[in-house]
Each structure stands twice: as C-alpha cells, then as structure tokens.
Amino acid sequence: MSLLVKNAAIISQDEKRSVLRGFDILVEGSRIARVAKGIKEKAEFVVDAKGCFVVPGFVNCHNHxxxxxxxxxxxxxxxxxxxxAKIWPREAKLKEDDVYWGSLLACVEMIRGGTTCFADMYFFMDGIARAVEESGLRANLSHGMIDLGDKGKREKELREGERVVREWNGKAGGRISTSFGPHAPYTCSRELLEKTLELSKKYGAKIQIHLSETRKEVFDLKKQCGKRPAEFLGELGFLSSEVVASHCCWVSKSEVSxxxxxxxxxxxxxxxxxxxxxxxxxPVQEFFEAxxxxxxxxxxxxxxxxxxxxESMKFAALLQKNARWDAVVLNAQQALDLATRNGAKALGLNAGVIAEGKLADFSILxxxxxxxVPVHNAVSNIVYSASPSNVRDVVVNGKLILLNGKIQMLDEEKILAKAQKxxxxxxxR
Amino acid sequence: MSLLVKNAAIISQDEKRSVLRGFDILVEGSRIARVAKGIKEKAEFVVDAKGCFVVPGFVNCHNHxxxxxxxxxxxxxxxxxxxxAKIWPREAKLKEDDVYWGSLLACVEMIRGGTTCFADMYFFMDGIARAVEESGLRANLSHGMIDLGDKGKREKELREGERVVREWNGKAGGRISTSFGPHAPYTCSRELLEKTLELSKKYGAKIQIHLSETRKEVFDLKKQCGKRPAEFLGELGFLSSEVVASHCCWVSKSEVSxxxxxxxxxxxxxxxxxxxxxxxxxPVQEFFEAxxxxxxxxxxxxxxxxxxxxESMKFAALLQKNARWDAVVLNAQQALDLATRNGAKALGLNAGVIAEGKLADFSILxxxxxxxVPVHNAVSNIVYSASPSNVRDVVVNGKLILLNGKIQMLDEEKILAKAQKxxxxxxxR
Known part of the structure; x- marks a missing residue:
C-alpha cells in the first residue's frame, strides 16, 4: 500500500516545530517514506490536501x-x-458485547476527532480490542486491576491482565499494543503493584495507572503509610519510563521532580x-521545568x-492560565505538543511527528x-478554534480510515443505532 | 409566512423545564402560534423534526x-x-467595510452554532447592523463609548452612540434592537456614565457595560474614588434592569446583592x-442566591x-465546579438556562422559551x-457533548435561516473567502 498526500501545509511537530507549506507526504506501508516538495513517485492512492493542514494524529493517553x-x-x-450510586452499579451489569459496541462508538468519535491512537484501561478488553482491530485505529490496551487487598481478587486480576497482554500485544497488524493497568495506589495492594512491576519487566510492557487525581486519595494514603502516592510508588521501585500516570493533580514539588x-x-x-x-x-509548568x-x-x-x-487541548491551555493567573502559560504550541509528540512518547510510539521514518498516523484538517477563518496562525486555530468538524481525512498505520468525512472501515450508522440500544x-437492567 | 415543525422533542425551557416529546410547533409570522401534538393546520413550510430536539435559540449576551x-x-x-501591542493598533486601522465582513463571518459562525441573537458592543456599528440585517439573525447593538475623561471625545462618542440607537433601533423587521455602550467604569468618566443614563431613559434603551473583569480595574477605581465599580455605579443611580453587565468576576458579596x-x-x-x-x-452561585x-x-x-x-456552556459549568471544588454546582440545566431564557431576559426579548406567543427563535438539533450518542439526557448532551455540528436547522423571527445545514440568506463560501482576505x-496595514 502506498499513499501520496499532495500540496499540504504540514504542522510537522518536529524539533523546530516547522510548518512546511506546499509539501507532499509519501507513505509506504505503515510509515512515512518521504516528506518533500513535488514528489514524483506514483502511489496507489493520492489525496489532494491543497488549502488544508496536515497534523500528526492526536494521541489520547487516557480513556475508558x-x-x-x-x-x-x-x-x-x-x-x-x-x-x-451510578457508575459502578451499571458497570457491574456490563457484558463483553456491550463493551464492544461502546468501544466502536468511541472509535468512530475519536476518528472523526483526528485521534489516531488511544490508551485504554477497562475490563472485557477483548471487546475493546475487537473494536480497535475493526476500526483501523491504534491503541494501547490494559485490563484495569483492582484488588482492594483481596488475595483471590488480586490473582484473578493479574491473570486477566497477563492474558490481555499475551493475547493482544502486537495484534491488528501491530496497531494494538498492551500494558498492565493497576488502577491506582488507593485501590491496589502493594503486592499487586509489585507483581505488576515484575510482569511489566517480563513482557516489556508499559504500565497505566491513575495517580493523585483527588486530594482525598493522597491524604488517605499518607495517613495509612506516611507517604504520598508518588513517594510510595517511588520507594517500591515502581516508577520508570514505562509508567503512564494519569491525572497527577495533587502532587508535591518533590513528587513532580x-x-x-x-x-x-x-x-x-x-x-x-x-x-x-x-x-x-x-502543575504542568512544574512538570515542564522538571x-x-x-x-x-x-x-x-x-x-x-x-x-x-x-476540546481537551483548549481546556488544558485555559485551565493552566486560569489556575496561575497567567495568560502566557501553556500556549497553543505546548498544548498541541501534549496531544501529539508527547502522547506518542508516553506510549512508546515512533509517531506524533510528521517526518520520514515515522508511523503514518496523521489527519488532514x-x-x-x-x-x-481566518488563519493567522494554524496552531492557534487547531487548539482554540477547531473541532472534529475540521477533520477531513485520517490516516493510521498508512491507511485512510476517514476519507472526505466518511468513516472507511466501520458502518457508522449501524454503530450509532446499536450503541443507543x-x-x-x-x-x- | 407560516412554518410547521413536526414530531419534535422540545426542550421547552418553560418554568417547569418540560421536555415535550412528539410535539409540533406552528409558527405564524415571527411568533410561535401553537405547540401541540398533531397540529392539522396547513403551513407554507413544513419541517420534519423526527428524532431531533428543538431548543430555544442561544442568546450570546456579550460579543464583539x-x-x-x-x-x-x-x-x-x-x-x-x-x-x-496587538489588538488596539489593529483596531485603529479598521474600516467600516472590514467590520461588515468580520461581522458576516461571525453571523455565519453563530447561525451554525444555534445562536439566534447576540449582544454586540463595538464601533462602525453600521457595518455590523448591515451584516445582521442580511443574515437573518437578531441582535442588540451598541456603539462602545470610551472617553478616558476627555470632553471632546466624550461628546463625539455620545453623538455616535445616540445616532446608532436612532438609526437602527427596530430595524430589520424588528430583529435589531439597540443599546448604549459605555465601555467600563475604568474607561468612562462619571459624566459619560451620567449622560448615558439620561439617554437610556430618553430612548428606553438598554445599557451594555463591562464590569469588574479584572482585579486591577477594581483596585484602581477603589484607589481613585474609594469605591468598587458596582458600588460606584450604584451610587450614580446607574444600576437598573436596563443594565447588562459583562464579566462581574471581581465583585464583593455586597456588590452581588x-x-x-x-x-x-x-x-x-x-x-x-x-x-x-x-x-x-x-460568583454564579452567589448571583443565583441573590x-x-x-x-x-x-x-x-x-x-x-x-x-x-x-462550548461556553460547558466551560461555564466546569469552571464553576473547578473553582468551588463542587461537581454539583452549575448543572447542565442551569447552564442551558444561562444560554437561553436568561439571555433573552437580559436583552428584554420575549424569547428563550418555546411556548405560544414567544418569538420563533429556535434550533433543531x-x-x-x-x-x-447515546441520549440518556438531552440537556446533558446539549451542554456537555454537543457542538455546532449538531445544529441542523435554525429559525429566527419565524424564518428558517439554516436549513439542513445550509445557510439560507448569506453566501457562506464568499464570506469565508472575503473575510480571510x-x-x-x-x-x-
């Protein structure tokens, strides 16, 4: 499979954050083979991107x-x-097929929103994996593990977490990767976390975890063991570049560092x-500085x-400005970095940047x-003004999965009707 | 002109916030004549709203x-x-025709977003008024007045403010109303504010003003005259139900009351x-309580x-929750109220509610x-999940100005191209 995107303005997201105007992108297989002006090679599929902006696909690093x-x-x-009262009682009634349809709905929504990869932590992961496989998206999937100190539950969760990694890692032509998903320090025993670490090393798999989302969980743990969550994980030897930690709202300066x-x-x-x-x-600024x-x-x-x-990019930028009384912090370029190159780095993907050799995961806006309108600054428009309605085409792993606003690999109408039911x-129930 | 909307689910926004399922809406002239099931009357135009939700048009109460x-x-x-460094130098180079094209662009964006009326404070108001007239939207327009204590400037501004009210009030078949627009207590002299009050009474016109947007303006005024802005306006006798005050972020409890x-x-x-x-x-909760x-x-x-x-409804709800550490405050229904019935009340419109006798200003979502998808709660979907891409049709003053996603009274493509130029x-310049 080869694909040629012609006449694009490319928000490359490379080191210099170059914007390349009037460039072509040649995709061969799952990778970007060339980025240059006036590429002459023939390709099986040609897309004209004149007047449009090409941006690396968004990597949604935390989803259920x-x-x-x-x-x-x-x-x-x-x-x-x-x-x-609401979420857990309903989740207790979920079946794998529900998860499949809910995930298909999410996939359609994400594709239309220019997201090319997402990280997920949930259960009935086979349902999610099937949806990812069919959708054409890329994903990193983890079975969410909670033991609340119960040994039987712990063993069951670990078995299921390991099964998901074994069965799904590398599947869907490499679009599916897997990780271990201990839910959070306040829902997982020390033993579960230690065993997770072992398994992560054994399989070379990443770890997804919720960390210090609320003030309560921080002080509960502090009361229980005298340590704040990140300190606690640090002393367990749990923290490494394999860990993707969501939220991190209530972290101290020393935890940031x-x-x-x-x-x-x-x-x-x-x-x-x-x-x-x-x-x-x-504390995004402190994390940047560290x-x-x-x-x-x-x-x-x-x-x-x-x-x-x-929407999340805009909220991210505005929440930082609001929280710090400083309109300068988390500017549009940084917000776009969070959503693209940083997300790819978090999940260990050779993506998030439009350049030769990178995975061909991008959107045409x-x-x-x-x-x-107007376009004074394309990055500003992406972060502060754009919406899924600006996404015309989406390429994942070298393949067009949205073309001229039409979902290519899924029956969208059927999915919406079925998900509603x-x-x-x-x-x- | 008559219009019949069939088989709608109506988010009425009436006193009880009724949702009326399977109802029809008969519009005669600019008003809603009937809301009932199975209306038999013939209408010149019939729109099938089966499977859709009808919601009062949004009233954007602060725009430039x-x-x-x-x-x-x-x-x-x-x-x-x-x-x-950026905005004022560019605004100094604006011409009326620019304002016309910029406003047309805004009108197209607002129509597509389900906004049926907006309040505006700017200059070259003839340009904005022409755009409103052509677009089919409803608007309340004011010339923004700033004198910074300069007598000559004050007189010029007041003349222009009065001219806009005289020339445009009631125009465009009643879709245009006008108000006076003293910019803010920190940019307008006491004399300008007093004269505005006089003119507002003379013409029965509303007053748009910026109030306590930043901490600085509050403490500057306090240093200058010993009073906070709302206190200062109160003692001038300036505050009444004719006043529409934007921002009000930095107000004390006694100013709220x-x-x-x-x-x-x-x-x-x-x-x-x-x-x-x-x-x-x-402090939205305090304003509610007062x-x-x-x-x-x-x-x-x-x-x-x-x-x-x-987007603004979602930001409003989430900002309150965030600021108060309370997920319950400013719920979806209240956010929708802000955007519909409360906005209409602010501008003195008999709209913002779908009921007999009200102005026919609404959208079909x-x-x-x-x-x-799914729709568990339509109001929640409107506030937390919907976007302009959900707006199928828009009716203002009884007339369809967006039909099946197509702008009816303007040449959208031409406007986008011209506005970019x-x-x-x-x-x-």
Missing part, C-alpha cells in the same frame, strides 16, 4: 472507551456518589478534572462527556469553516 | 462580532500587552476570562477564539453524531 455507553447518564454529582527524574509520563485530563471538581490543576513528559487525555466519556482532543438496555 | 478578523492573531499574551437588587443582568464569559487569565470565576439574572456570552473571537455557545489585509 466503552464508557461512551453511559455518556450523560449521571452528571453534576459529587465524585463518590457518582461512582457508587521524582516523577520527572524517573522518566514517568504524566497525563493531564483537564475536562474530567474540572467536571469532577478535583479542585486542582495538574523535564517530565506531559501528555493529554480525555478520560472516559462519562466524566467529560466528549472524546474530542481539540480543512479550515474552510466559519469557526476557523445497548446503552438503553444497560441502564434498564 | 467583528473581532473574528483577529481570531488567532495574538494569543497566550498578558492582557495589557495583548491589548496595547446590590446588582441583584437593582435587577441588573450579569453576563458570564467563562472562556474569555480563563483565556485572559483574569484569575477569578464569576436572585440575579445570569446570562452567558462568548466575548469576541479574539479572546475565546470561538463563538460557540455550546440532530443528535445522530457519535459525540451525542480582509483579515490578512488588516494585519499588514
């Missing part, structure tokens, strides 16, 4: 895709009652944090309620919509 | 429409240097406040950079998009 089924089911509630030093990627989820009223903004890799996530559709990375059924 | 021309021109800057008591409508602009890092969230009418605005496209009221020219 199947939670689309509960989008709008319970909003404006205090976190604990939201979970215990510890996480950065150990090479942990931290994932900001501004919409979810604001909606659930965690009360704090991730040299940490900061990525971006939407979190699940229940606590967002959208999977748009455009059409700015000829009223909300993205599954969702109605789920809440009436 | 022509600033679309500078969208993305200068972001991530500290407020004062942003204004003095004063503004509420005098019947002032306060306009929240969450995106702009966050982007410019004003550092505070409007019985004030709280409306919603996007502010100009320069400090947002979008005119989507969907199609939720069959991945980001708005005007914007490029403006920044190179």
């Amino acid at each position: 895709a199947a939670m689309t089924l509960l989008r709008g089911y319970a909003d404006d509630m205090e976190l604990h009652s939201w979970l215990s 510890l996480l950065a030093k150990r090479g942990v990627s931290v994932v900001h989820n501004p919409v979810s944090n604001m909606k659930l009223a965690g009360g704090n903004a991730m 040299g940490a890799n900061v990525a971006l996530g939407t979190d699940g559709a229940c606590s967002n309620n959208s999977l748009s990375m455009f 059409d700015f000829s919509k009223p909300s993205t 599954v969702a109605e059924d789920l809440v009436s | 429409a022509a600033m679309t021309l500078l969208r993305g021109y200068a972001d991530d800057m500290e407020l004062h240097s942003w204004l003095s 004063l503004l509420a008591k005098r019947g002032v409508s306060v306009v929240h602009n969450p995106v702009s406040n966050m982007k410019l890092a004003g550092g505070n969230a409007m 019985g004030a009418n709280v409306a919603l605005g996007t502010d100009g496209a320069c400090s947002n950079n979008s005119l989507s009221m969907f 199609d939720f069959s998009k991945p980001s708005t 005007v914007a490029e020219d403006l920044v190179s």
Whole structure:
C-alpha cells in the first residue's frame, strides 16, 4: 500500500516545530517514506490536501472507551456518589458485547476527532480490542486491576491482565499494543503493584495507572503509610519510563521532580478534572521545568462527556492560565505538543511527528469553516478554534480510515443505532 | 409566512423545564402560534423534526462580532500587552467595510452554532447592523463609548452612540434592537456614565457595560474614588434592569446583592476570562442566591477564539465546579438556562422559551453524531457533548435561516473567502 498526500501545509511537530507549506507526504506501508516538495513517485492512492493542514494524529493517553455507553447518564454529582450510586452499579451489569459496541462508538468519535491512537484501561478488553482491530485505529490496551487487598481478587486480576497482554500485544497488524493497568495506589495492594512491576519487566510492557487525581486519595494514603502516592510508588521501585500516570493533580514539588527524574509520563485530563471538581490543576509548568513528559487525555466519556482532543487541548491551555493567573502559560504550541509528540512518547510510539521514518498516523484538517477563518496562525486555530468538524481525512498505520468525512472501515450508522440500544438496555437492567 | 415543525422533542425551557416529546410547533409570522401534538393546520413550510430536539435559540449576551478578523492573531499574551501591542493598533486601522465582513463571518459562525441573537458592543456599528440585517439573525447593538475623561471625545462618542440607537433601533423587521455602550467604569468618566443614563431613559434603551473583569480595574477605581465599580455605579443611580453587565468576576458579596437588587443582568464569559487569565470565576452561585439574572456570552473571537455557545456552556459549568471544588454546582440545566431564557431576559426579548406567543427563535438539533450518542439526557448532551455540528436547522423571527445545514440568506463560501482576505489585509496595514 502506498499513499501520496499532495500540496499540504504540514504542522510537522518536529524539533523546530516547522510548518512546511506546499509539501507532499509519501507513505509506504505503515510509515512515512518521504516528506518533500513535488514528489514524483506514483502511489496507489493520492489525496489532494491543497488549502488544508496536515497534523500528526492526536494521541489520547487516557480513556475508558466503552464508557461512551453511559455518556450523560449521571452528571453534576459529587465524585463518590457518582461512582457508587451510578457508575459502578451499571458497570457491574456490563457484558463483553456491550463493551464492544461502546468501544466502536468511541472509535468512530475519536476518528472523526483526528485521534489516531488511544490508551485504554477497562475490563472485557477483548471487546475493546475487537473494536480497535475493526476500526483501523491504534491503541494501547490494559485490563484495569483492582484488588482492594483481596488475595483471590488480586490473582484473578493479574491473570486477566497477563492474558490481555499475551493475547493482544502486537495484534491488528501491530496497531494494538498492551500494558498492565493497576488502577491506582488507593485501590491496589502493594503486592499487586509489585507483581505488576515484575510482569511489566517480563513482557516489556508499559504500565497505566491513575495517580493523585483527588486530594482525598493522597491524604488517605499518607495517613495509612506516611507517604504520598508518588513517594510510595517511588520507594517500591515502581516508577520508570514505562509508567503512564494519569491525572497527577495533587502532587508535591518533590513528587513532580521524582516523577520527572524517573522518566514517568504524566497525563493531564483537564475536562474530567474540572467536571469532577478535583479542585486542582495538574502543575504542568512544574512538570515542564522538571523535564517530565506531559501528555493529554480525555478520560472516559462519562466524566467529560466528549472524546474530542481539540476540546481537551483548549481546556488544558485555559485551565493552566486560569489556575496561575497567567495568560502566557501553556500556549497553543505546548498544548498541541501534549496531544501529539508527547502522547506518542508516553506510549512508546515512533509517531506524533510528521517526518520520514515515522508511523503514518496523521489527519488532514480543512479550515474552510466559519469557526476557523481566518488563519493567522494554524496552531492557534487547531487548539482554540477547531473541532472534529475540521477533520477531513485520517490516516493510521498508512491507511485512510476517514476519507472526505466518511468513516472507511466501520458502518457508522449501524454503530450509532446499536450503541443507543445497548446503552438503553444497560441502564434498564 | 407560516412554518410547521413536526414530531419534535422540545426542550421547552418553560418554568417547569418540560421536555415535550412528539410535539409540533406552528409558527405564524415571527411568533410561535401553537405547540401541540398533531397540529392539522396547513403551513407554507413544513419541517420534519423526527428524532431531533428543538431548543430555544442561544442568546450570546456579550460579543464583539467583528473581532473574528483577529481570531488567532495574538494569543497566550498578558492582557495589557495583548491589548496595547496587538489588538488596539489593529483596531485603529479598521474600516467600516472590514467590520461588515468580520461581522458576516461571525453571523455565519453563530447561525451554525444555534445562536439566534447576540449582544454586540463595538464601533462602525453600521457595518455590523448591515451584516445582521442580511443574515437573518437578531441582535442588540451598541456603539462602545470610551472617553478616558476627555470632553471632546466624550461628546463625539455620545453623538455616535445616540445616532446608532436612532438609526437602527427596530430595524430589520424588528430583529435589531439597540443599546448604549459605555465601555467600563475604568474607561468612562462619571459624566459619560451620567449622560448615558439620561439617554437610556430618553430612548428606553438598554445599557451594555463591562464590569469588574479584572482585579486591577477594581483596585484602581477603589484607589481613585474609594469605591468598587458596582458600588460606584450604584451610587450614580446607574444600576437598573436596563443594565447588562459583562464579566462581574471581581465583585464583593455586597456588590452581588446590590446588582441583584437593582435587577441588573450579569453576563458570564467563562472562556474569555480563563483565556485572559483574569484569575477569578464569576460568583454564579452567589448571583443565583441573590436572585440575579445570569446570562452567558462568548466575548469576541479574539479572546475565546470561538463563538460557540455550546462550548461556553460547558466551560461555564466546569469552571464553576473547578473553582468551588463542587461537581454539583452549575448543572447542565442551569447552564442551558444561562444560554437561553436568561439571555433573552437580559436583552428584554420575549424569547428563550418555546411556548405560544414567544418569538420563533429556535434550533433543531440532530443528535445522530457519535459525540451525542447515546441520549440518556438531552440537556446533558446539549451542554456537555454537543457542538455546532449538531445544529441542523435554525429559525429566527419565524424564518428558517439554516436549513439542513445550509445557510439560507448569506453566501457562506464568499464570506469565508472575503473575510480571510480582509483579515490578512488588516494585519499588514
């Protein structure tokens, strides 16, 4: 398979953040073979991108895709009652097929939003993996493990986590990678975390974890063992560049520096944090200063309620400005970095940048919509003005999965109708 | 002209916030004549809204429409240097025709976003008024007046403010109303404010004003005259139900109660406040408790950079939750109230509710998009998940101005191309 994208303005996201105007992109197989002006090679498929901007695909580093089924089911509630009265009782009734349909819905939404890869932590991962396989998207999947100190539960969770890694890693032509997913220090025993670390080393797999999302979990752990969550994980030897830690809102300065030093990627989820009223903004500036890799996530559709990375970039930039009384911090370019190159780095992907040798994961944006005219600054338009309606084409692993606004590998209409039915059924069980 | 909308699910926004399923809406002239099931009357135009939701048109209570021309021109800057180094020098080069094209661009964006009415404060108001007239939208227009204590400037501004009211009030078949626009207590002299009050009474016109957007302006005035801005206006006798005050972020509890008591409508602009890092969230809960009418605005496209009221509703709800560490506050229903019935009340419109006798200003939303499936709760979907891409049809003053996603009264393609050119020219002058 070869693909030639002609006449593009490329937001390359390379080291210099070059914008290449009037360039072509030649894709061979799953990789970008050349980026140059006037490429003469013949390709099986040619896309004219004149007047459009090509941007690396967004990497949504924190999602629970199947939670689309509960989008709008319970909003404006205090976190604990939201979970215990609404979310957990419904999740207890989920079946693998529900997860499959909810994930397909999420995939369609993400493709339309220019997301080319997402990280997911949930259960019934076979359902999610099947959806990813069919959709053409790339994903890093982990079975979410919670033991609450129960040995039987721990062993069961670890078995399932390991099964998912064994069965799915490298599948879908390499689009699926896997990781281990201990839910959080407050829901996982020390033994579960230690065993996870062992398995991660055995399989060379990454670890997804929730870290210091709320103030409560930090002080609960501190009361219990005298340490804050990142300190606790540090002393376990748990922290490394294999770890992708979501939220990190309530971290001390010394935890910021510890996480950065150990090479942990931290994932900001501004919409979810604001909606659930965690009360704090991730200290993104401190993470930058400490040299940490900061990525971006939407979190699940229940606590967002959208999977748009455009929206999350805008919320990220504005939340930092608001929290710090400083309009200069987390500028548009940095927000775009979070969503592209930093996200790819977090998941260990050779992507997030448009350059030769990189995975061919990118979107073609059409700015000829009223909300993205004029174009004084394309990066500003992407972060502050654009939306999924600007996404014309999406390429993942060298393959067009959205073309002229049409989903290529899935039956979108059928998925929307079926997901609506599954969702109605789920809440009436 | 008559119009019949069939088989709708109506988010009525009436006192009980009824959702009416399977209802029809009969529009005669500019008003809603009937809302009932199975209306038999013949109408000149029939729209089938089966599977769709009808919602009152959004009322964007604070805008500077022509600033679309500078969208993305200068972001991530500290407020004062942003204004003095970037915005004001460009505004000094504006001509009426630029304002016309910038406003047309804004109108197209607003129509596509389900906004049916907006309040505007700017200059070259003839340009904006012409755009509104052609677009089919409803608007309340004011010439923004600044005198900085200069008598000559004051008289000139007042003359122009009065001319706009005289020439445009009631025009465009009643779609255009006008108001006086003293910019803010820190840019207008006491004399200008007193004269404005006189003119407002003379013409029965509303007053648009910026109030306590930043901490600095509050303490500058306090230093100057010993009073905070709302206190100062209160003692002038300036505050009444004719006043629409934007921002009101830095107000004391006693100012909240004063503004509420005098019947002032306060306009929240969450995106702009966050982007410019004003550092505070409007105390919406306190305004609610004091019985004030709280409306919603996007502010100009320069400090947002979008005119989507969907986005502003989500930011409003999430900013309150974040600021107060309370996920329960400013729920989806309240956010929708801000954008519809409260906005209409602020501008003195008999609209914002879908009921007999009300102005026929509403949108038809199609939720069959991945980001708005499933529909567990339509109001939640509108506030937390929807976007302009869900807006299928828009009716203003009884007339369809967006039909099946197509702008009816304007040449959208021409406007986008021309606005891009005007914007490029403006920044190179």
